[in-house]
Amino acid sequence: ADIVVLPGDGIGPEVTAAAVEVLQAVGLRYGHQFRFAEHRIGGAAIDATGEALPAATLEAARRADAVLLGAVGGPKWSDPKAPVRPEQGLLAIRKALGLYANLRPVKPHPAALGASPIKPHLLSGVDLIVVRELTGGIYFGQKQRGADRASDVCEYSVAEIERTIRHACTLARGRRGKVTSVDKANVLETSRLWREVATRVAAEEFPDVRLEHQLVDSMAMHLLAKPREYDVIVTENMFGDILTDEASMLAGSLGLLPSASLGEAGADGAAAPGRQIGLYEPIHGSAPDIAGRGVANPYATILSAALLLRHSLGLEDEARCVEKAVDGALEAGVFTADLAPAGRGVSTRAATAAVLEQLQ
Amino acid sequence: ADIVVLPGDGIGPEVTAAAVEVLQAVGLRYGHQFRFAEHRIGGAAIDATGEALPAATLEAARRADAVLLGAVGGPKWSDPKAPVRPEQGLLAIRKALGLYANLRPVKPHPAALGASPIKPHLLSGVDLIVVRELTGGIYFGQKQRGADRASDVCEYSVAEIERTIRHACTLARGRRGKVTSVDKANVLETSRLWREVATRVAAEEFPDVRLEHQLVDSMAMHLLAKPREYDVIVTENMFGDILTDEASMLAGSLGLLPSASLGEAGADGAAAPGRQIGLYEPIHGSAPDIAGRGVANPYATILSAALLLRHSLGLEDEARCVEKAVDGALEAGVFTADLAPAGRGVSTRAATAAVLEQLQ
Ligand SMILES: CC(C)[C@H](C(=O)O)[C@@H](O)C(=O)O
Ligand SMILES: CC(C)[C@H](C(=O)O)[C@@H](O)C(=O)O
Numbered sequence: 001a002d003i004v005v006l007p008g009d010g011i012g013p014e015v016t017a018a019a020v021e022v023l024q025a026v027g028l029r030y031g032h033q034f035r036f037a038e039h040r041i042g043g044a045a046i047d048a049t050g051e052a053l054p055a056a057t058l059e060a061a062r063r064a065d066a067v068l069l070g071a072v073g074g075p076k077w078s079d080p081k082a083p084v085r086p087e088q089g090l091l092a093i094r095k096a097l098g099l100y101a102n103l104r105p106v107k108p109h110p111a112a113l114g115a116s117p118i119k120p121h122l123l124s125g126v127d128l129i130v131v132r133e134l135t136g137g138i139y140f141g142q143k144q145r146g147a148d149r150a151s152d153v154c155e156y157s158v159a160e161i162e163r164t165i166r167h168a169c170t171l172a173r174g175r176r177g178k179v180t181s182v183d184k185a186n187v188l189e190t191s192r193l194w195r196e197v198a199t200r201v202a203a204e205e206f207p208d209v210r211l212e213h214q215l216v217d218s219m220a221m222h223l224l225a226k227p228r229e230y231d232v233i234v235t236e237n238m239f240g241d242i243l244t245d246e247a248s249m250l251a252g253s254l255g256l257l258p259s260a261s262l263g264e265a266g267a268d269g270a271a272a273p274g275r276q277i278g279l280y281e282p283i284h285g286s287a288p289d290i291a292g293r294g295v296a297n298p299y300a301t302i303l304s305a306a307l308l309l310r311h312s313l314g315l316e317d318e319a320r321c322v323e324k325a326v327d328g329a330l331e332a333g334v335f336t337a338d339l340a341p342a343g344r345g346v347s348t349r350a351a352t353a354a355v356l357e358q359l360q
Numbered sequence: 361a362d363i364v365v366l367p368g369d370g371i372g373p374e375v376t377a378a379a380v381e382v383l384q385a386v387g388l389r390y391g392h393q394f395r396f397a398e399h400r401i402g403g404a405a406i407d408a409t410g411e412a413l414p415a416a417t418l419e420a421a422r423r424a425d426a427v428l429l430g431a432v433g434g435p436k437w438s439d440p441k442a443p444v445r446p447e448q449g450l451l452a453i454r455k456a457l458g459l460y461a462n463l464r465p466v467k468p469h470p471a472a473l474g475a476s477p478i479k480p481h482l483l484s485g486v487d488l489i490v491v492r493e494l495t496g497g498i499y500f501g502q503k504q505r506g507a508d509r510a511s512d513v514c515e516y517s518v519a520e521i522e523r524t525i526r527h528a529c530t531l532a533r534g535r536r537g538k539v540t541s542v543d544k545a546n547v548l549e550t551s552r553l554w555r556e557v558a559t560r561v562a563a564e565e566f567p568d569v570r571l572e573h574q575l576v577d578s579m580a581m582h583l584l585a586k587p588r589e590y591d592v593i594v595t596e597n598m599f600g601d602i603l604t605d606e607a608s609m610l611a612g613s614l615g616l617l618p619s620a621s622l623g624e625a626g627a628d629g630a631a632a633p634g635r636q637i638g639l640y641e642p643i644h645g646s647a648p649d650i651a652g653r654g655v656a657n658p659y660a661t662i663l664s665a666a667l668l669l670r671h672s673l674g675l676e677d678e679a680r681c682v683e684k685a686v687d688g689a690l691e692a693g694v695f696t697a698d699l700a701p702a703g704r705g706v707s708t709r710a711a712t713a714a715v716l717e718q719l720q
Contacts, residue, residue, distance in 0.1 A: 073546065080545065080552055087546045117482050117584045138498075138514060143549035148518045150553035154498060155511040184598070185440070186433065186447045189503035192440055193510035217605040224477045224584070224609045238544070242602055245577040249584045 001313050002035050004064040006057065006093075009043040009077075009086060010286025011296035012070020018298035018352040019068060019305040022325075025359050026309070026318050037064070041093065042072025042086035042286075052089030058096055066312035067097075067279040068305060071286035095135050097277050099261035100160065101167040102134040103307070104244045104283055108251045111330040115252030115339045118224060126250055128230040129175070131168040132240025134261055136160045137190070139237045156190045156236065161197040163264065168234035169206040175231050178210045182219045182235035182243065194236060216243070223247055244283060253338040254284040255297030258304035260311050278312040280304040290337075294347050297336040299326050302355055325358035332358075361673050362395050364424040366417065366453075369403040369437075369446060370646025371656035372430020378658035378712040379428060379665040382685075385719050386669070386678050397424070401453065402432025402446035402646075412449030418456055426672035427457075427639040428665060431646035446646075455495050457637050459621035460520065461527040462494040463667070464604045464643055468611045471690040475612030475699045478584060486610055488590040489535070491528040492600025494621055496520045497550070499597045516550045516596065521557040523624065528594035529566040535591050538570045542579045542595035542603065554596060576603070583607055604643060613698040614644040615657030618664035620671050638672040640664040650697075654707050657696035659686050662715055685718035692718075 007013035039057040141153030183191035202211035282300030310319035334354040337345030367373035399417040432446040501513030543551035562571035642660030670679035694714040697705030
């Protein structure tokens with residue numbers, strides 16, 4: 001299998017290197033040959049080529065079996081007047097590959113509950129997954145800047161909503177059968193369309209799935225007050241961005257949360273028809289404040305590699321094996337600084353070594 | 361002073377009645393004459409007149425010294441195909457009165473920490489206030505519905521941002537001097553304008569205030585992980601809607617959070633020049649599931665009445681007196697169901713009586 005690695009900026013290179021090591025070890029153990037090719041994206045690509053997503057990177061990603069990404073961005077490229085920003089590379093690759101469904105599972109690990117701001121008794125048994133629409137909405141609508149004003153358009157088509165709801169409902173079938181669709185239908189027209197389409201698709205195609213609707217503001221509360229009640233949460237791009245960062249606090253640290261961005265065979269002209277394309281990245285950012293110091297938490301990227309094994313390569317046992325290894329490292333108390341009591345975290349290298357050891 | 365009361369729907373009539381009783385008691389104690397006039401808004405207004413904000417209601421509000429509102433909405437009026445929705449009444453009155461600054465203070469009460477999903481040690485010392493822009497953004501931009509798509513426009517003018525930032529910075533001067541401006545400047549054009557204007561206004565007009573910027577997704581995390589670090593948080597309409605409901609969990613219950621929506625003298629043709637108009641409402645909704653049962657938590661509306669005394673009537677001592685009375689009732693353990701351990705809450709009447717007693 002060909003895996004394109006896009007380290008990106010900040011701690012990106014450190015955490016992708018850790019995940020690649022783990023993938024190599026899994027390949028060795030199960031007898032697979034993974035070929036890795038590194039390409040530039042984000043700030044690193046801007047520095048080298050002037051573009052946040054060089055054509056060579058996109059071309060390689062299109063041809064690969066899967067893409068593993070670190071993170072993009074940093075103060076170096078965040079001058080508001082800059083002509084290109086690192087984030088544009090990330091948004092562009094999501095769009096170009098047609099990665100409309102961003103899966104963000106949240107399952108707090110018992111050993112990491114100390115790091116969560118939430119009371120532990122609310123967290124036991126929490127096992128939810130957010131399906132965030134990733135290639136539409138206000139992220140990709142028309143942007144305008146006038147002399148004294150600015151605007152962004154949020155737009156959704158029926159087809160964009162349908163495929164996202166289908167993805168969520170299909171996922172729910174393999175889980176507890178419940179889907180919570182989040183919108184702001186009491187105010188937004190796009191949300192009213194979202195709710196209508198969700199209701200219709202669920203009723204017609206997924207009579208076995210229980211669908212409920214929540215307003216985004218209430219959801220921001222209920223996610224904290226009764227997280228156990230949720231199974232699959234599906235929502236549009238911007239709401240998903242906010243709610244998943246909030247949900248990360250259930251798990252104790254952003255440093256534990258992986259994500260998978262999945263496309264449709266041939267959707268938006270992405271991959272060749274019949275091929276499922278996937279991009280895997282931790283939900284944390286490039287953390288420029290700790291970059292290059294060897295202390296970043298690699299678990300989220302390693303868990304993203306597990307999702308890659310599962311969703312792009314169809315290697316379920318191998319995926320489970322990686323997830324168990326991370327569980328084991330956490331149980332053994334191998335915590336990086338984001339998880340440990342003040343000033344007592346281990347290095348990226350030590351955390352990776354702990355996972356590799358569990359893989360044996 | 362003339363106070364217009366808009367009970368609205370669901371538990372609205374119950375909680376505004378409680379707050380009016382408290383205002384009457386304060387008036388008696390301090391020798392003020394408050395005159396109350398009730399008008400319809402929301403579902404109640406739709407049933408009676410076909411409109412969510414009847415002209416008579418708006419006219420009365422414009423002439424009043426302050427407006428006290430309960431809540432609007434409920435299943436009875438939430439058919440997506442309905443020509444008018446209760447929420448339109450709320451949005452219309454905010455807009456018509458030019459109430460661009462929505463203040464939502466969050467200061468967890470020690471006695472209510474048990475009801476919060478957040479670990480208590482993170483909450484001691486939390487004292488923040490969110491200034492939510494209330495009459496612009498995607499709430500009020502153009503909405504379109506086509507055969508197979510829908511759209512909403514988010515728009516902000518420099519002037520709209522300036523006045524909101526000024527409001528936040530002025531508030532910060534009377535507090536700890538720190539303002540956190542929240543946006544999504546790495547993706548949205550309106551957010552880039554927001555950040556530019558915030559930076560300029562703070563630098564030119566408020567050199568004594570410390571301004572920092574946060575992305576909305578990070579804010580959704582930090583609000584839980586380190587709530588003590590925030591003083592004044594200022595943001596646009598939709599982000600403010602989501603973040604304040606999330607922040608309510610710090611206080612234990614939505615039932616404890618008041619809000620003040622303030623306008624500018626003559627802004628948007630609101631009140632007569634020189635008059636500050638204000639609308640006060642709990643941040644919770646109409647809670648149709650418990651409406652009419654006499655069990656709603658009246659504290660948020662009573663605390664909203666305290667904000668009314670402070671901001672619209674300039675009665676600081678009287679406002680403090682009401683706030684202390686609610687504190688006292690909470691300290692005495694007078695909890696409605698949302699705050700009490702399962703099934704052991706007191707009635708709206710008992711909670712109101714406890715506040716009235718503390719007022720003596
Ligand atoms: C970097 C940014 C553009 C991105 C987003 O908002 O989608 C990030 O926050 C994420 O959630 O993946
Ligand atoms: C009822 C609704 C329109 C309203 C809003 O979104 O502004 C409410 O959620 C609020 O926060 O006051």
